[in-house]
Amino acid sequence: MAFIKIHQKNVKNVEEAIKVCPFNAIKSKNDKIEITSACKMCDICIKKMPDIYEFIEGKKVKINKDNWKGIAVYVDHVEGDIHPVTYELIGKAERMAKKINQPVYCLFVGSNIKHKAEDILHYGVDEVFVIDKEELYDFRIEPYTAAFENFITKVKPTIVLVGGTTVGRSLAPRVAARFRTGLTADCTILDVKDNTDLDQIRPAFGGNIMAHIHTPNHRPQFATVRYKIFDAPEKNKNKTGKITECKIDSNKLKSNIKVLEVKKKEKVKSIEEADVIVVAGNGIKKEKDLEMINQLANKLGGMVATTRPLIEAGWTDARQQIGLSGRTVKPKLIITCGVSGSIQFVAGMNNSENIFAINNDPKAQIFDVANYGIVGDLYEIIPELIKKL
Amino acid sequence: MNITVCIKQVPGTSEVEIDEKTGNLIREGIDTKMNPYDLYAIETAMKIKENNSAKINVISMGPPQAVEVIQEAYMMGADNGYLLTDKKFAGADVLATSYALSQGINKMDNYNLIICGKMTTDGDTAQVGPEIAEFLNIPHVANVKKIIDINSNSITVEMDMPKTVEIQEVKLPCLITVEKEIHQPRLPSFKLKLATAKRKVNNITFKDLDDSNPENFGLDGSPTQVLDVFPPTSDRVNERWKGTGKELGERISKKLKKLKFVKDN
Numbered sequence: 026m027a028f029i030k031i032h033q034k035n036v037k038n039v040e041e042a043i044k045v046c047p048f049n050a051i052k053s054k055n056d057k058i059e060i061t062s063a064c065k066m067c068d069i070c071i072k073k074m075p076d077i078y079e080f081i082e083g084k085k086v087k088i089n090k091d092n093w094k095g096i097a098v099y100v101d102h103v104e105g106d107i108h109p110v111t112y113e114l115i116g117k118a119e120r121m122a123k124k125i126n127q128p129v130y131c132l133f134v135g136s137n138i139k140h141k142a143e144d145i146l147h148y149g150v151d152e153v154f155v156i157d158k159e160e161l162y163d164f165r166i167e168p169y170t171a172a173f174e175n176f177i178t179k180v181k182p183t184i185v186l187v188g189g190t191t192v193g194r195s196l197a198p199r200v201a202a203r204f205r206t207g208l209t210a211d212c213t214i215l216d217v218k219d220n221t222d223l224d225q226i227r228p229a230f231g232g233n234i235m236a237h238i239h240t241p242n243h244r245p246q247f248a249t250v251r252y253k254i255f256d257a258p259e260k261n262k263n264k265t266g267k268i269t270e271c272k273i274d275s276n277k278l279k280s281n282i283k284v285l286e287v288k289k290k291e292k293v294k295s296i297e298e299a300d301v302i303v304v305a306g307n308g309i310k311k312e313k314d315l316e317m318i319n320q321l322a323n324k325l326g327g328m329v330a331t332t333r334p335l336i337e338a339g340w341t342d343a344r345q346q347i348g349l350s351g352r353t354v355k356p357k358l359i360i361t362c363g364v365s366g367s368i369q370f371v372a373g374m375n376n377s378e379n380i381f382a383i384n385n386d387p388k389a390q391i392f393d394v395a396n397y398g399i400v401g402d403l404y405e406i407i408p409e410l411i412k413k414l
Numbered sequence: 415m416n417i418t419v420c421i422k423q424v425p426g427t428s429e430v431e432i433d434e435k436t437g438n439l440i441r442e443g444i445d446t447k448m449n450p451y452d453l454y455a456i457e458t459a460m461k462i463k464e465n466n467s468a469k470i471n472v473i474s475m476g477p478p479q480a481v482e483v484i485q486e487a488y489m490m491g492a493d494n495g496y497l498l499t500d501k502k503f504a505g506a507d508v509l510a511t512s513y514a515l516s517q518g519i520n521k522m523d524n525y526n527l528i529i530c531g532k533m534t535t536d537g538d539t540a541q542v543g544p545e546i547a548e549f550l551n552i553p554h555v556a557n558v559k560k561i562i563d564i565n566s567n568s569i570t571v572e573m574d575m576p577k578t579v580e581i582q583e584v585k586l587p588c589l590i591t592v593e594k595e596i597h598q599p600r601l602p603s604f605k606l607k608l609a610t611a612k613r614k615v616n617n618i619t620f621k622d623l624d625d626s627n628p629e630n631f632g633l634d635g636s637p638t639q640v641l642d643v644f645p646p647t648s649d650r651v652n653e654r655w656k657g658t659g660k661e662l663g664e665r666i667s668k669k670l671k672k673l674k675f676v677k678d679n
């Protein structure tokens with residue numbers, strides 16, 4: 026079994042040896058240092074104090090990575106209407122597949138979708154696997170998982186990418202668990218190594234750090250990625266690749282779930298579709314002051330979004346939240362007002378084309394991502410700006 | 415009806431930062447709290463209990479001090495608490511966490527319904543619920559925003575999708591993960607605090623579980639591994655403007671005009 030070995034006699038300063046752990050998982054007991062169950066195996070103690078903490082590798086049967094080939098993208102759709110995150114993932118998959126010289130596959134699961142699969146062939150994938158069955162009309166977890174399982178067993182892709190949509194976030198963990206393999210949620214950077222290991226980077230530990238994660242000894246490697254993180258490829262005039270229909274037995278698609286009704290929500294324009302966004306952050310002192318932000322957004326023909334604290338205060342709607350637990354946006358222009366720029370917020374907007382940030386704290390992190398960092402009091406700047414527009 | 419609710423203790427503040435110069439992690443305060451999304455899960459169970467008579471069992475996996483969130487759940491009305499704790503569980507990723515929880519759940523009272531929060535504020539994956547359901551081989555519905563009906567055979571829920579709301583009737587036993595809008599969580603009650611002060615929390619350790627292979631737990635049972643952590647970087651054009659409110663307001667408007675976001679008139 027893998028574990029961290031502690032070389033007690035190299036411990037000169039107990040307090041310092043304990044403090045190295047950011048998770049308070051190292052404790053001293055009877056003059057001995059111990060690692061508790063709070064350990065996250067983040068490796069920090071091993072890196073910082075290698076003479077005290079040593080990583081002991083467990084004996085593990087190594088899998089044969091050559092048995093797994095290709096990068097697969099799950100086609101996220103509602104009744105054949107393909108979610109654009111799918112194309113973004115196809116683009117990413119193609120760039121990675123080129124590096125390891127492997128094919129790109131798509132998995133398209135649903136009912137009466139065969140004809141829609143043709144669309145995907147305009148994006149340069151090698152093969153679209155279609156599982157088209159009546160039982161797969163509505164999204165129900167067991168039949169969809171079974172269809173996904175069927176595909177993986179047959180095709181054996183080394184990497185599987187799933188959009189971080191409502192369906193993807195429910196389906197991907199279920200399938201990953203079925204194959205007893207790893208799944209990294211909401212990756213913001215992906216790359217592939219020559220040995221087909223997937224480098225996955227995501228904000229982690231609920232703090233302002235990025236974690237570099239890999240899945241060294243399991244296949245397939247699962248990752249979910251949110252909408253608007255990667256760029257979609259151009260649509261080609263010509264079709265390439267082929268469509269392969271997969272057969273699956275109906276009794277594999279049984280479910281304990283009955284869909285009684287699907288209600289359409291009234292369509293509200295979401296911040297994801299806006300070209301211009303003005304963001305209100307915690308620097309806004311009173312709910313009434315949001316009026317000023319609305320005014321600015323109106324002048325620019327844009328929408329208002331916010332950070333989480335304002336939603337928690339009940340001033341704004343959860344649908345307006347940008348960030349890791351909100352929406353990811355990629356507008357042409359975004360102006361943040363009184364936003365500190367926490368990693369969770371920035372993860373949802375740092376691909377915007379032009380970022381203006383107004384903040385009175387010259388050390389605010391938002392200035393790291395801003396193209397135009399404006400140091401000053403938003404209450405003085407915004408009224409002036411509105412006047413000039 | 416027996417309801418099992420999965421709750422987790424998370425850091426009270428999310429301020430983990432990296433010192434750019436030394437590369438050290440800075441973590442202020444070690445206070446902890448119940449994962450805020452799990453309060454909604456407990457509240458959902460309480461609402462079912464009020465209308466149907468049910469027993470609420472909570473489970474948390476974590477270090478010994480995670481017993482605090484179980485006591486908090488008692489103060490909200492939970493009946494029975496289990497703490498899944500063992501050094502062998504340390505370093506668990508989503509898969510190993512979900513697997514250990516599913517093993518722990520099997521050691522508790524039988525369940526008709528399992529309720530999880532939508533996600534945690536530290537792990538922030540929203541994956542543990544669906545993976546538990548897979549390991550227990552029961553159906554799950556994520557993003558539940560309303561319970562329409564529950565009886566001894568099935569539960570009918572509204573599942574929130576981006577453009578639609580799906581009403582699903584699911585046979586019990588099943589697992590649901592609940593959205594924030596489902597119910598406003600109650601505050602812990604002082605009366606219940608006194609009444610439950612002595613109520614015990616059951617410990618479940620590795621040796622209590624059916625699976626006795628340590629390779630399936632903790633770091634060894636985790637397919638994903640953290641290679642390293644680093645502060646986020648960026649390579650953007652990065653200008654810094656200073657001046658009075660008037661100067662800055664003017665400068666922004668000029669720039670916006672130049673970038674053609676407003677017509678120059």
Ligand SMILES: Cc1cc2nc3c(=O)[nH]c(=O)nc-3n(C[C@H](O)[C@H](O)[C@H](O)COP(=O)(O)OP(=O)(O)OC[C@H]3O[C@@H](n4cnc5c(N)ncnc54)[C@H](O)[C@@H]3O)c2cc1C
Pocket residue numbers: 231232305306307308309331332333334346347348349350351352362363364365366367368369370373383384385386389401402403404428534535536538
């Ligand atoms: C797992 C997890 C997920 C999260 N997900 C999200 C998410 O999706 N979205 C999100 O937004 N947050 C998220 N958060 C919260 C996030 O960590 C921050 O707490 C939040 O983004 C901070 O919002 P803020 O910048 O508006 O507020 P603050 O951090 O309070 O910053 C306010 C800023 O305004 C400036 N300011 C104050 N007064 C003025 C003034 N008069 N003029 C100019 N500037 C002024 C201050 O200098 C400060 O920098 C998440 C946290 C966790 C742990």
Ligand SMILES: Nc1ncnc2c1ncn2[C@@H]1O[C@H](COP(=O)(O)O)[C@@H](O)[C@H]1O
Pocket residue numbers: 420421422449451452455473474475476511515529530531532533534535537538539540541542543
């Ligand atoms: N260690 C844990 N103990 C108990 N429940 C947990 C634990 N981790 C996650 N959960 C449950 O799974 C949900 C989703 O967590 P996560 O996948 O970490 O975002 C949480 O809201 C909890 O209900």
